[in-house]
Amino acid sequence: MQLGMIGLGRMGANIVRRVVEDGHTAVGYERRSAHIDELRAELGDGFRGSTDLTEFVGMLETPRVVWVMIPAGATGAVIEQVAELLEPGDIVIDGGNSRYHEDLERAAKLRPKGIHYVDIGTSGGVFGRTRGFCLMIGGESEPVKHLDPLLKSIAPGVGAAERTPGRTGEPSTAELGYLHCGPVGAGHFVKMVHNGIEYGAMAAYAEGLNVLRRANYGAEHSGEFSAEETPLEHPEYYQYDLDVPEITEVWRRGSVVASWLLDLTAAALHADPNLDSYSGRVSDSGEGRWTIDAAIDTGVPVPVLSSALFARFSSRGEALYADKVLSAMRKAFGGHLELPGE
């Protein structure tokens, strides 16, 4: 089967690689010809590419499968552009990080032209090349079914994890690593929540490690506490100079918190034990926010997911004004002065 890929950045190229290596062919569109040449050299005849969109579309077999894998901000415009060149029965896939609201709008625009729209939330990051990508899919049944051979090649496959107890026989696609979640938008909706969970789980580890880092506070805080500090009641309880990188490593085997995120954390701490190469300004890319928006719209309590998001905002200095308000209040009612910076 043939895959058309718009955007041969890291993600797009890796998807192409998995598809071609599994026996399919792929056609790529990308403005940077070097990216095309590189893939061509690597994949041989299974791959062809063009820097011209019309030419690219012309190289595709019908019904065309056009997977758009470019930054979310540019996706809408490119889909409109390529749709001009497509025919009824063709399938456009948005595999990027669009908000699912946009899927609904885009699908509605393409529908009158007979073009099918499929949204695929794609997880796996830089490791997807070898690990396979987890695919969360939204769209009509027929086009999604049509894509099945490609999806199977892109996803990790059942061997990537032990089978869930109780699941026997032919594995479901979910066990292979891809799932048709529902109508248009469902793929990005599920991917959005996936990222919301990711934020929460990441923060759980980060907070816990921060507690470990402070386990030696009783030994480190020699001398007096000022009137504006809370004295440590039991310094004898905080006399542990812990090796955080080794602790993340030991948790990787046998513990309840073993996870892929922990694997990555252990690797990062092994490479940079004090995390000196980081400033601690943590970005967020939208999905975490949208998850909270969805929760608020539907009345679902998400105190953990939102706390994780807000910690990122605060890491970027966005709590500063609120903190100044607090200091101003404290000075006003109690004459309290701020402590000097450390």
Added chain:
Amino acid sequence: MQLGMIGLGRMGANIVRRVVEDGHTAVGYERRSAHIDELRAELGDGFRGSTDLTEFVGMLETPRVVWVMIPAGATGAVIEQVAELLEPGDIVIDGGNSRYHEDLERAAKLRPKGIHYVDIGTSGGVFGRTRGFCLMIGGESEPVKHLDPLLKSIAPGVGAAERTPGRTGEPSTAELGYLHCGPVGAGHFVKMVHNGIEYGAMAAYAEGLNVLRRANYGAEHSGEFSAEETPLEHPEYYQYDLDVPEITEVWRRGSVVASWLLDLTAAALHADPNLDSYSGRVSDSGEGRWTIDAAIDTGVPVPVLSSALFARFSSRGEALYADKVLSAMRKAFGGHLELPGE
């Protein structure tokens, strides 16, 4: 009636003033003689003082009433010292910010000597002098009853607020601004929770004002968003250059959020509209922490009070390590780089 006061700092001196001005007498102990002289000059014959603890105790009528009003860290030692000089039937009051656990220990030590221990949580800060102090009292009934004339003078009195609908007849002491909350420790327990609430309410205002400050984000954030930023979907919704000081002022009258804390905030913002005199490093003095500890011990959910406490920790840079862990994870799974600092 006579009050003995150990510690003539701002709080102790103001309590002495209220008592003497209301027709009682007071005796003060303070190492800094200037404080004594000043009060003597101000209050005349109603007040005497000494820099010698034994002399101070000798100046007191029995049963002696000794109110200790010094920093929490020093209170325990001073109480032990003065207790050596007291007699059965005397009353020791801890009016400072002790943790209520300590009240239980101290009362147990004084009990065999026949000395009564009373803990009084005192709220009102620098305004207590004129506004009166809110007093939350723990101890046995008899000694607390004995103190009633003094407490009445220190507390604000019923006129400080409109009477609560449904309350008629002789005002209860709660309506006068003081309350015998329960046995030893109850006063500091209630004061502790009072401060826990204070943290939460302060944070509610601070966060809200921070949202107001950002209401012009659509206008301020000109230009592009980077791939590591979430674009503002509707810049047209954030085009308000709000006058935060005036907004806090308007809320003072008729709104649901009118409060004494808001009064102080409006005053602070009037004096320093951009809060330039603050760095935003917010201290916490123990009670907020102990409130969470108590909630955890007894299984009470306090997400708001704890969020307020943790925001103070974060304001002092204590989230930095956790933030670095997050950045390290993001780099590991997605190749994401941190944004440069602003």
Added chain:
Amino acid sequence: MQLGMIGLGRMGANIVRRVVEDGHTAVGYERRSAHIDELRAELGDGFRGSTDLTEFVGMLETPRVVWVMIPAGATGAVIEQVAELLEPGDIVIDGGNSRYHEDLERAAKLRPKGIHYVDIGTSGGVFGRTRGFCLMIGGESEPVKHLDPLLKSIAPGVGAAERTPGRTGEPSTAELGYLHCGPVGAGHFVKMVHNGIEYGAMAAYAEGLNVLRRANYGAEHSGEFSAEETPLEHPEYYQYDLDVPEITEVWRRGSVVASWLLDLTAAALHADPNLDSYSGRVSDSGEGRWTIDAAIDTGVPVPVLSSALFARFSSRGEALYADKVLSAMRKAFGGHLELPGE
């Protein structure tokens, strides 16, 4: 000056009363004629009303001032209806609880007709009649200026609170209790954040009182703790049978947490000391949600305000599914069984 009021429910009627009693006149539109008759009987010649919208508009002097004070869901349609009957220069006010996004849309629709749109966030609830309403106003300068005499009558006036230290001379309108916050939508934006703060402050009190309620846990929890419970390490610390209604009363005078919300809480607890008349299903009416949405859009951390919102969701049973997921996980990894319900 003359005020036209659409909707003579509690809020609308009380605004009319304040305006007429202050020497202005008012014309009301309301489908329920009894409401009109009642106000007429009460206010005399200063008030006239109609159950017919066209007649109502005909009774207004130009430039007409039409204040719409009806449930948020119906406001849009009524404004469209009445706008058909208005002329250039007339002013439409939305004084209800609309989301400020809608203000922008409505103003844009009215602008071509030369009709001015003003949004007024109105706080004060059932007490506004006597206490005055706090008014947060958005719109163009000219029409807002035109409304000044009416706003002054509706707002509480400077006497409703002590003047903020440092404010002298002629009081600003903020000191009178109303404020022109900015262009269209600014009034509802500020009111939205006001309510967000309100949620946070309310939760701070509620959580604190819940800690007080549990202060007797050591005495109440007689007997053993099961393997699925965390034993209370220090039962001796939780032996206080506190009188929560009296505590809220004592805090009203002199304490840092004195506020109007506390006044109301003390009154509610005086009337129903165990709150037996409440089920604890807490509604939320939108503004709290929208505040979080705005914070998320603009990257402002609001952990306290969001925790307050999510606690309301949870109070309505919306965490149940998440809780079941937790129990299922615990059973899976540890064989833990749920405790029986109490």
Added chain:
Amino acid sequence: MQLGMIGLGRMGANIVRRVVEDGHTAVGYERRSAHIDELRAELGDGFRGSTDLTEFVGMLETPRVVWVMIPAGATGAVIEQVAELLEPGDIVIDGGNSRYHEDLERAAKLRPKGIHYVDIGTSGGVFGRTRGFCLMIGGESEPVKHLDPLLKSIAPGVGAAERTPGRTGEPSTAELGYLHCGPVGAGHFVKMVHNGIEYGAMAAYAEGLNVLRRANYGAEHSGEFSAEETPLEHPEYYQYDLDVPEITEVWRRGSVVASWLLDLTAAALHADPNLDSYSGRVSDSGEGRWTIDAAIDTGVPVPVLSSALFARFSSRGEALYADKVLSAMRKAFGGHLELPGE
């Protein structure tokens, strides 16, 4: 090498099994003789047991290794009892869920007798038998070193996970699944934080799945919203009837949130797709609480871990009083009535 085990419940028996199957011998003490007989039948000569503590101690080679694996509440008493029978140079291990404070006390009591105390936080739950146990160890270097052969047999071994990139050569013990974290108490400290993280990560999944469950809210909520409800602005965005069990399954392969907890969740949802067998009353067993206590003592912000803990408290009805306070306030200022229960 020989292991003495006090307590042959699930955890103790499984540790014995791993040790004996790996070529060591074990001696068990257990009051329930059936447990001893069962293990004897299963393990043959490698295992002997006694229902008499003195006899048990007599069966041990010196220096004796006595691992205590019984409920945390009983551990202290049993350690005191057995210590009476031990000699200098013997090693007592607390492998249960004690708070690390107790380790410090117990070690101090045993030290004068020349008995070594080692605390081992043990993670792995019911799966540890086959998966191996993750061991976090506190104590002096010599006794911990002495235990090495046993620890190696109990832990999962390096093959249980891919090696962390950059780690080469002889695996560290952390890579084998056990780690000497520091002096006495360090093992239980690290295990405590492990569980704190566990609570946070569990809540992240639970909240996210709850958002998925509600993705069909627009379709489900037919009809009107009452004045006390926030209307759903965009019902068209919530029209997804998602298959939550299949979604947890698809995330197991290739996604960023793949983890052992997710494996368990997928299994639980496969077995009981609607979680009908759970009531949603979620217990907590201490470590999560103690993690927050430690964070508060040392000034570390843990908004996510604490939110997770408080959600468990709320799941058991502990927010009810706070919720009633909120409803009482809402009625007081706005005349709002509670919605009827669903």
